[in-house]
Amino acid sequence: xxxxxxxxxxxxxxLEEVANQSLTIRDVIEDRRGRRRADRIILVTNxxxxxPEKVIVYWLRHFLxxxxxxxxxxxxxxxxxxxxxxAKFFDTDIDTLNDLILAADSLDIPSLxxxxxxxxxxxxxxxxxxxxxxxxxxxxxxxxxxxxEEIPSENAWVWRNEFA
Amino acid sequence: MAxxxxxxxxSFRLVHGTKILGRKRVVIAQDxxxxxxxxxxxxxxxxxxxxxxxxxxxxMLESLPKDMLVKVLCKVDSSDLGQLLLVSKTVNExxxxxxxxxxxxxxxxxxxxxxxxxxxxxxxxxxxxMQHRVARSRIKGKNLACLAVDLFLNYDE
Numbered sequence: 620x621x622x623x624x625x626x627x628x629x630x631x632x633x634l635e636e637v638a639n640q641s642l643t644i645r646d647v648i649e650d651r652r653g654r655r656r657a658d659r660i661i662l663v664t665n666x667x668x669x670x671p672e673k674v675i676v677y678w679l680r681h682f683l684x685x686x687x688x689x690x691x692x693x694x695x696x697x698x699x700x701x702x703x704x705x706a707k708f709f710d711t712d713i714d715t716l717n718d719l720i721l722a723a724d725s726l727d728i729p730s731l732x733x734x735x736x737x738x739x740x741x742x743x744x745x746x747x748x749x750x751x752x753x754x755x756x757x758x759x760x761x762x763x764x765x766x767x768e769e770i771p772s773e774n775a776w777v778w779r780n781e782f783a
Numbered sequence: 784m785a786x787x788x789x790x791x792x793x794s795f796r797l798v799h800g801t802k803i804l805g806r807k808r809v810v811i812a813q814d815x816x817x818x819x820x821x822x823x824x825x826x827x828x829x830x831x832x833x834x835x836x837x838x839x840x841x842x843m844l845e846s847l848p849k850d851m852l853v854k855v856l857c858k859v860d861s862s863d864l865g866q867l868l869l870v871s872k873t874v875n876e877x878x879x880x881x882x883x884x885x886x887x888x889x890x891x892x893x894x895x896x897x898x899x900x901x902x903x904x905x906x907x908x909x910x911x912x913m914q915h916r917v918a919r920s921r922i923k924g925k926n927l928a929c930l931a932v933d934l935f936l937n938y939d940e
Contacts, residue, residue, distance in 0.1 A: 717846060721851065733858075736855045736857075740863075744859075744860055746863070751874075752870050752871070755845070757871045758871070759869075760871055760872055761872070774865070
């Protein structure tokens with residue numbers, strides 16, 4: 620058992636095999652093998668407790684179905700089920716996705732990172748610049764001239780068909 | 784999110800340290816980093832932007848460190864990249880980097896080749912002879928199966 624402690628001092632007890640899905644945690648555990656019991660406590664800070672919860676849920680789901688097996692011999696039905704589950708898992712607000720991406724990066728969980736990124740790119744798909752700004756609450760700091768002339772002229776590739 | 788060892792007396796300082804950086808990722812107290820010898824794949828943000836007021840902090844794309852933003856934009860469809868250039872300066876820079884390192888080398892999606900789709904804008908060549916019947920493929924499913932088997936038999940010999 621490993622204990623993860625979030626920034627708001629909440630404790631999460633996780634099986635070592637489950638937490639091993641994070642390459643960062645795996646390295647930390649590997650490094651401290653054979654030491655005192657207190658060393659099995661890992662501090663996971665800088666993020667609210669909602670995210671560790673989500674990450675652990677994700678781990679548990681994937682622990683039942685390790686990736687290597689998933690690709691090689693998983694039945695079509697099971698794969699479909701997992702896909703559906705992931706779609707539901709990532710169907711959250713954009714701030715949570717943001718936190719998930721950060722968490723997946725620092726904990727080094729490639730599949731979670733890819734999943735969250737794909738969801739973000741799905742959100743951005745086929746949207747105009749204004750819409751993207753609205754969704755992600757970014758204020759447009761470009762002047763009108765820049766928007767109309769400079770950027771299009773500097774980046775002609777956007778409007779030119781590169782493969783023509 | 785930070786990973787650090789809890790060394791009984793250091794733990795308080797660790798948590799305190801993360802507060803200063805706010806949502807910026809990865810904070811590892813320097814001494815615990817060295818003592819544990821963990822070479823985790825974490826990197827420190829190259830430059831810290833000045834602190835923003837509390838409300839603005841939840842800018843989705845901009846609150847991500849730049850390298851992460853680039854990774855996210857690598858997943859975006861390349862045809863959507865153009866609009867992202869106009870969103871903001873940070874996103875603009877990140878989109879350009881993403882294009883340089885990923886989109887220029889990735890296989891274009893079907894959408895990019897839409898103009899090539901023959902069924903959409905097929906035009907007859909000038910002075911081409913009229914075709915009265917459509918040429919039908921002479922390969923049928925059954926024949927194809929035999930062909931494959933024969934090939935493999937030859938290969939065995």
